[in-house]
Amino acid sequence: MARILDLAPHAAIYAGRLLAEAGHDVIRVEPPAGDEIRRMPPYLGGRPDVEHGAYHQFFNAGKRSLTLDTSTSEGLDVFRRLAATADAIIGNFPSRLNPEVFHADQPRTVIGLLCNDESPEICQYARSGMLVLTGQPGESPMLLGGHVIFAATGLWVGVAVASALVVQELTGAGQIVTIDVQQCLEVFNEQAIGAYATTGRRTNRRGHRGAITAVSGAFQSADGWWMLSVPTTADRWFRFLDWVQDPVLAADPSFAEEEHREAAKDLILDRLDRWSLSLRTIEAVDEAQRQGITSTPVSTPVDLADDPQLIHRGFLREVDLPGFGDVRVPAGAIASVLGRPISLAPSLGQHTTELLAELGYDEAERTALSERAII
């Protein structure tokens, strides 16, 4: 288990959560007023304070919190003493501490730094080439919601830092790892890049409708949305027809061939739109899966909170959330697979006292730091 100082901005903060799920001692070093991410809505219970931001609650779960004003020389001293005990440091170093100099002084520590991360999220997404692929054909391109592209870049940071931790464990050597946030996003666009390189062709956004097989897409049901893609073979089509019982679709024998379905896809999908409105999502999906058709509900986050598969797998874990009672929270993709629940997100500065004591600051010193708003 490594000790990891986490000063990551939003584009890398998921790395610290992943490392906490993996069992490391992750310490979030925050300014005394708290991380910016604490102020990002939505808020649990609608409470707009520094403890209830959902992005903070999720990404900082499993971590300890130390508040420190590293812009002061006393604060910087505290940071140096803490950093001397760290196996890894991720994110923005205090401005008066040079990572290269730090690495030279403390070559055993892994340092994870970001570059090319200054632009706003939507600009980075546009520059990667993926924004043009997101959304409906003929409509505006759309930024992926929930700031997921920053969760994805944070995932790359986690992989990068973990690979350096592997080297550290084998050799004792640390190193500076530089993660290019823009390049992280470009890698996800490699399919369109490859298609351009080999064929000169541009990839357009296709939306969900008919995007996989001819008879595929998301359909509105009586109680939400669901997705399916009917395989290209004739026998699957006939079995599907048997279920749908649509006289117009059954009347054209040429639809047994996928290429004819492709040519008539608007008609077919329009008929299925109408058919779907009377179905309940979960019954439709269950029936489709029984027929060997790949199908899922199209969820909103509320739908996922009661999902039986996620509950069975332990991905949704019941916890006592102060102020809210028993709630099922997402345990994390890594924690649930390793069977290691992590703690809830820390309150602001919750572990400042214990960490300073561990570093050798006595009560008088801690009080002095607190009075001067260093911690």
Added chain:
Amino acid sequence: MSVVGLPATERSAVAPPLAGVRVLDFTHIVAGPFCTRILADLGAEVLHIETRSRTEGVGVHADQPERRDPRVHRNKKSITINLKHEAGQAAAARLASVADIIVENFSTGVMRRLQLDYESLQPSNLGLIYVSMSGFGHTGPRRDWTSMNMNLQGYSGLMLVTGSEGDPPISVSNSWNDFIGGLHAAFAILQALMERKGDGHGRYLDLAQAECSIATLGPLVLSSAVNRQDSARLGNRSTSIAPQGCYPCAGDDEWCVISVQNDAQWSALTLATGGSPLATDPRFTSVVGRLRFQDEIDEQLRAWTQNLSKKDVQTRLTAVGVPAERVRRADEVVNSDDAGRVFSLLLTPGSSKPDLAAGLPFSLGISETRPPEPPAAIGQHTRKALAEWIGLTDAEIDELEARGALV
């Protein structure tokens, strides 16, 4: 346990992180191969089990069986084994007994039927790290559900979190979900390798790609579980700054995004767009006002952008410090000075035009990593791997070939 203070060992830190690590790769399509290619780029010896007897899957072209995909195949060795053949299964089991890592993404039960599941292999390989990457996991009421990228984009919540209120589900037209699953798997493997150093024991990791994707939406899943209510869909907007959006420019499907972070940038924007009426409207001087009247601001911004090229919009705004970026396509990523540097030209066997392959988007200060190399031909390493990994002689390999176990 902290490793600070541990003396340096004989192994050099310059070696790639996964040098000497053997990965037996049973993956196919996108998510699995993406995970194992990251391991290959980090220096692992990845032996990809392929077969000429199957024709589905990304990277396999029925009409061009020799065509290789650098996204799937690069930096890996290729062995052809017919897993439906008893002798093929036996060969695979022997390879597994000397592997550090196995990765597979077959449907539930497939590896067990082949006697290549963790329970079968672990007794003769205590250090084995075995990763399954199915859609929903190999346990639970939906373990037999089939899945693919687009379905998981929907199932994970991404498609209804993206877009504006009233929009249908919104997708991204690439294998987004597979990349997320592959990256989580790579992270889990790196972690398992670190833990194995302690007691020499590996473990079984039953990863669900759906859970990986849902985890990236963790904050909204958490808030919806607590509040019992979904947040509003924001489209291209922000909850904290305005204006932000994607604005139509001259030409077919050409756009520029603009994201005004503060009042000073707003001022600069109003000057750049010709001033009134935006500049003089007191409702917009503060962000609170701009957030409230976004519809009106966006309408006026669109009136300005639609007559300009997206490059023009970007240039004019960035010149005065306003964040703006043209919505690029693939050619505009790789043909620009300020983007595309993660890609390198790669000549792939069986392909007439050079491809562009993405390397790792990070650099390690000391340890080497492998840039993308032209992929091996299918089955290129069959003989070599069987000899090196499990000591088979030429005669023994000939016999396996004759029996049809190595197609």
